[in-house]
Structure formats: C-alpha cells, structure tokens
Amino acid sequence: AQSVTQLDSHVSVSEGTPVLLRCNYSSSYSPSLFWYVQHPNKGLQLLLKYTSAATLVKGINGFEAEFKKSETSFHLTKPSAHMSDAAEYFCVVSDSASGTYKYIFGTGTRLKVLA
Amino acid sequence: DVKVTQSSRYLVKRTGEKVFLECVQDMDHENMFWYRQDPGLGLRLIYFSYDVKMKEKGDIPEGYSVSREKKERFSLILESASTNQTSMYLCASSLSRGHWEQYFGPGTRLTVT
Numbered sequence: 556a557q558s559v560t561q562l563d564s565h566v567s568v569s570e571g572t573p574v575l576l577r578c579n580y581s582s583s584y585s586p587s588l589f590w591y592v593q594h595p596n597k598g599l600q601l602l603l604k605y606t607s608a609a610t611l612v613k614g615i616n617g618f619e620a621e622f623k624k625s626e627t628s629f630h631l632t633k634p635s636a637h638m639s640d641a642a643e644y645f646c647v648v649s650d651s652a653s654g655t656y657k658y659i660f661g662t663g664t665r666l667k668v669l670a
Numbered sequence: 671d672v673k674v675t676q677s678s679r680y681l682v683k684r685t686g687e688k689v690f691l692e693c694v695q696d697m698d699h700e701n702m703f704w705y706r707q708d709p710g711l712g713l714r715l716i717y718f719s720y721d722v723k724m725k726e727k728g729d730i731p732e733g734y735s736v737s738r739e740k741k742e743r744f745s746l747i748l749e750s751a752s753t754n755q756t757s758m759y760l761c762a763s764s765l766s767r768g769h770w771e772q773y774f775g776p777g778t779r780l781t782v783t
C-alpha cells in the first residue's frame with residue numbers, strides 16, 4: 556500500500572532563514588508526488604509536483620523539492636523564509652497502484668515563521 | 671483559472687439532521703472528490719466520482735453519501751448528522767483520469783451540535 560509520512564508536525568524558522576519540510580513516501584510503483592499549502596481558512600493550493608521527469612522540481616513562491624528514490628524522500632525547501640510562508644503544508648502521493656488517481660495525504664506540517 | 675466553489679463556508683447543524691454540502695467546478699473537470707480534514711489526520715477521502723451519476727467510496731464513506739447529477743456539481747450528504755462528523759470538508763476536482771493535479775475549494779467548516 557502506498558503511504559506518505561511527514562516527519563514533523565510543526566516547524567519554526569526565523570524570517571530569512573532556510574525552510575526544510577520533510578516527507579517520506581512508500582510506493583511500489585513510480586509515484587507522482589505533490590506538495591500543497593493551506594493558508595488559514597483557505598483551500599489547498601498546489602506548490603509543486605513530481606511526475607517522473609526532472610528529480611529537482613521548482614514550484615511557486617521560491618519553493619522546490621527533490622525526489623530521491625534511494626531515500627524514498629521528497630523534502631520541500633526554500634532558501635529564505637518569508638512571513639507569508641506561515642501555513643500548513645501537505646505532502647501527497649498519488650495512488651497509482653489502484654489506477655483510481657486518488658491522493659494519499661500526509662498529516663501535515665505547520666510552518667511558523669518568526670520575525 | 672479553475673474555480674471550485676462550495677456552498678457554505680460555515681455551517682451549524684443539529685444531531686440527526688440531514689445535511690447537504692454542495693460543490694461546483696467551472697472547468698468541465700471529469701473527476702470530483704470530497705475530503706474531510708481533521709487536525710493531526712490530514713485529509714481523508716470520503717467519496718469520489720469520475721463521471722456523472724458515477725461514485726466510488728473513498729477511505730471513510732460511512733455515514734455519508736454523494737450525488738452527481740450534473741458534471742459540474744458534486745454533493746455530499748450526511749443522512750443523519752452526528753457530532754463526530756464535525757469537521758472541515760473540502761471538495762476538489764481534476765481534469766480527467768490521466769491528470770493527477772487536483773484543485774480545491776475553500777472548504778466548509780461543519781459543526782454538529
């Protein structure tokens with residue numbers, strides 16, 4: 556069965572310092588992986604996606620993620636945090652095994668940015 | 671831009687009431703999904719649909735049903751609301767079976783008292 560684990564439920568960084576949000580996945584198939592962001596009282600917005608092309612994926616707002624098959628990881632990074640990055644972030648793996656195109660969500664990482 | 675709208679942002683209902691949550695997408699997407707979001711649990715799939723009048727159970731369908739009479743509209747129904755159904759409900763859509771990216775609505779925060 557496919558699954559995704561977000562290793563930190565909360566992360567705090569100072570403004571201007573790097574951001575690292577960790578995600579590990581489990582999949583028997585070549586997975587499609589996504590990061591979504593949810594700002595307070597808003598829906599989810601796609602940050603970036605990996606679908607078996609380049610392993611380093613660039614997304615919106617300066618975020619990027621690297622697919623590492625050997626480590627089964629898809630960590631999200633940003634070189635310099637901004638106050639507006641404070642939100643909840645979800646790592647998602649697609650359920651390609653069943654062919655249903657369902658998403659399997661991680662439990663989320665809440666990012667706090669300190670002034 | 672794809673737009674997914676949900677009929678209410680906040681809803682308060684009593685135990686035992688029948689509750690309808692409506693979702694509409696304006697981009698002719700084939701696939702539509704209903705999730706509930708609870709702290710520490712992420713999003714969990716309730717039901718999804720690949721076509722009009724078609725539905726499939728997700729991971730937590732108990733206590734819910736759905737209706738898709740038109741392509742753009744996907745309704746979630748709580749037949750008899752219970753307090754453990756107090757949650758944030760999110761609707762999403764995607765273009766077709768070959769397209770993974772889902773677009774989400776703003777959510778409906780349902781409180782059952």
